[in-house]
Amino acid sequence: MSTKSGASEAAIEEVYRRRHTSFLRLGYALLGSGDLAHEAVQEAFATCLRECASFRGEGGLEGWIWKTMLNICRQERRRRRRLIDESPPEESTNGHASEWPELRALITALPDQQRHAIFLRYYADLTQDEIAEVLGVRPGTVGATLNHARTKLRAALRPEVAS
């Protein structure tokens, strides 16, 4: 599917078709809009196509594409930070987001590394090793990062006890 000196267009297309929904979900989680998520996915794969010769085959092809997607979202987020902060988030189509209002705020407040690790684990369904590759850290660090993030988020889900 891919060679040491580059990735084939067919291999990139195969990842696109197989994981399209997961990429959209990660994009939505990071950018807060279905429209922006779609744009980010299309741009990420277009970037991979343009730069496929630079893929060295040191890690997995899919990890390289996830890394590109994450970078595109980071750039987009930086560019639009003011806009996103000023406009209300799009309503989740699953329809229950209002049940956990504190969770949304907590996710937003998580440090970037923790938020990205949670999203990559949950929406991209990546393993600890794969997340480590995408984030450029050691697998052990990913484990600790995920634990920290989960602990904070679970706290938001506990029902409040009246005193």
Next chain:
Amino acid sequence: MTDLLELALDDFVPSFADAQPDWADVVVRSRPGTTACASPLDRRGHPRRAVAIAFALLLIVVLAPVSFALLQQFRETPRQFVDDPNQPENARKIISRYLSASMVRSNQQPQPPKLQAIKRVILTTTPGGAFGVYALTFARGFHGIAIISSKTGGIGAVTSGPAQKCPFGWALQAGPSMVERPGRTPVYLAGRAAPQVAAMKVLYPSGQTRTVALENHYFLAWVLPSAPKPDAKRGSAPPATVIAVDARGRILGELGIGGYGRITRRAGQSPDTANCG
């Protein structure tokens, strides 16, 4: 993570179950820098490439009649469409209602042309949910386009009329437009795109661009309402421009679209060709 946290996280992001991958758009975006991907054909050299091309041509000759027959299957009579479980339920309901209304109108003189065939040309996810675009064929040479929301209770818009020709060099021909809740939901515009159109964008006055669904030489564009001003209860869709480009990224044509989906006529453009760009 198989607990409440998993459920909560799942709820924060849509499933995108109806999202349609658009690889052609990815390829177009990756230009004008040509892709330098490792291609099996490049590595193998010319003799094998010739064999591969010959094989591909042979496949085309063998499969073309089958493909044509398959394509014909996607064109349905109105009755087949209404009974087809593969079509979105809301689209079937709206077409069914349209047929019932047509039966009432058939008492009028002259009788309106009868809807003969429906073909779904686009099914895409938009910020307002999944939408389909349908090419309609009527009796007496009339043609039409329908935009229908796939959401239960969602609305639709249909245009029909004699086949209209745009001036030479046209790139876009506007069809129906609609907005469910002005200032709150997107304005939608559907239409036909010339064969040389490779990609399309919506350009906002702010300079931002948004993608447009383009399939089977039809398009569906949507313009998001802008955020409401502090003293207003709701926003409004800004006037925007729908732009068509070729595979090299050159602009082929454009259509101006107003807040309620009305096409803006450009200076010097006759009313007959106002929907051509």
